[in-house]
Amino acid sequence: MEEPLQRTGIGTPGFRLLTGAWITSLVGDGVRTVALPLYTAVSTRSPLAASAVAVAVALPWLVVALPAGVLVDRWRPGPVLAAAHAFRAAVTGLLAWAVFADRASVAVLCAVGFVLTSAESFADSASQVLLVELAGPADLERANGRFVTAETIGMDLAGPLAASALFWWEPAACFALDALTFVVAAVCAARLPPVRLPPVGPPPVGTRRRTGLGAIRAQLVEGLAHLARHPGLRVLVLAVGVTALCAAAVNAMLALYAINVLRLPEAVMPWLVVVIAVGSLAGARLSPALAARLGGGRVMVGALVVLGLAFIAFGATSALPVAIAAVLLFGLAAATWNVQSATRRQRLTPAPMMGRVTSAYRVLAWGLSPLGAALAGPLAQAVSLGAVYLVAGGVVVLTAVALARPLART
Numbered sequence: 001m002e003e004p005l006q007r008t009g010i011g012t013p014g015f016r017l018l019t020g021a022w023i024t025s026l027v028g029d030g031v032r033t034v035a036l037p038l039y040t041a042v043s044t045r046s047p048l049a050a051s052a053v054a055v056a057v058a059l060p061w062l063v064v065a066l067p068a069g070v071l072v073d074r075w076r077p078g079p080v081l082a083a084a085h086a087f088r089a090a091v092t093g094l095l096a097w098a099v100f101a102d103r104a105s106v107a108v109l110c111a112v113g114f115v116l117t118s119a120e121s122f123a124d125s126a127s128q129v130l131l132v133e134l135a136g137p138a139d140l141e142r143a144n145g146r147f148v149t150a151e152t153i154g155m156d157l158a159g160p161l162a163a164s165a166l167f168w169w170e171p172a173a174c175f176a177l178d179a180l181t182f183v184v185a186a187v188c189a190a191r192l193p194p195v196r197l198p199p200v201g202p203p204p205v206g207t208r209r210r211t212g213l214g215a216i217r218a219q220l221v222e223g224l225a226h227l228a229r230h231p232g233l234r235v236l237v238l239a240v241g242v243t244a245l246c247a248a249a250v251n252a253m254l255a256l257y258a259i260n261v262l263r264l265p266e267a268v269m270p271w272l273v274v275v276i277a278v279g280s281l282a283g284a285r286l287s288p289a290l291a292a293r294l295g296g297g298r299v300m301v302g303a304l305v306v307l308g309l310a311f312i313a314f315g316a317t318s319a320l321p322v323a324i325a326a327v328l329l330f331g332l333a334a335a336t337w338n339v340q341s342a343t344r345r346q347r348l349t350p351a352p353m354m355g356r357v358t359s360a361y362r363v364l365a366w367g368l369s370p371l372g373a374a375l376a377g378p379l380a381q382a383v384s385l386g387a388v389y390l391v392a393g394g395v396v397v398l399t400a401v402a403l404a405r406p407l408a409r410t
Helices: 013-044 047-058 065-074 077-100 106-135 137-167 171-190 212-229 231-260 270-294 296-315 320-347 351-366 369-382 385-402 404-409
Strands: none
Touching: 013 047, 013 077, 013 106, 013 137, 013 171, 013 231, 013 270, 047 106, 047 231, 047 369, 065 077, 065 106, 065 351, 077 106, 077 171, 106 137, 106 320, 106 351, 137 171, 137 270, 137 320, 212 231, 212 351, 231 270, 231 296, 231 320, 231 351, 231 369, 231 385, 231 404, 270 296, 270 320, 296 320, 296 385, 296 404, 320 351, 369 385, 385 404
């Protein structure tokens, strides 16, 4: 059995290695998050194709994330993280070749998007386990702030800037860079120190200890049951689920909206994501202080209201200054919400169940993302691209109002 860690906290070498693996992989994710829908939009000019690729990217959170979390609780999280990054490096390298050889059809883009997110679900669950163990209880909120900051710098700032610089020259170079970042992240993950491995837990009284698929099924049910029993987690799942549905619809149409409505050149479109990143950095920085002053529940409700109003403002205009202000608020509100909701979920989850509860939470909360992406294309085709943002913003605001009291209470 592994020995417990002697030191925890965000200043330890282990946490720095974890942050390095996280931010490096997220640079590549940021490149691909911009390049994949942009390549789809440029090569097809079809809202339905953009919607199909977005569905494929989001679908693993519904069908893969839950068993991934159960397996992460049974395996060592460090090697799982390293293996997931190495696998993503290989798949993304193949995508770079397909784009360069002009063999990246919509079907190929959908398949690669699904496989990459499936591997990401393993990496995400393992990272959550490692974050809690390496940061320790005292530094948990600051650790989540660091991770949201790393996510913003990597996925929303450095990645889109690199995509903007590379896409105009050669789209395949974007995916080649993505593969390289996963190689570096895998090396960082492989060097992580061992973490304390809490026991999975005894079987219920009067039942036999299960092995193999039976044990996995029992632990999967246990994670779902914990979410179902806990009122605070139930509220979070509902709020995140609705928000994820709306955000998936918005993100699926962002590249097309920028090109067709805002009339941005293709190489300039990634700068909208950079503006979102600037807002996210501010939100990650301000969120702990706001929560200490106002309370986490009030901050979460306010963040949802701001996010919904920003969606509405973006979809109601073709004026670039207004659109820039709106996407700045996208990032500010989303980062504030992410820091507070992640911290609350982690504090309400027992350590031995962190992987499976995190994955069950992802399935229930993000499982609506494919639906949001799937609805965005037909809605844009039937009405307009702006209608996607107006509807999504209205739903988010109504959700914030409806859940304001239970969020504040929990």
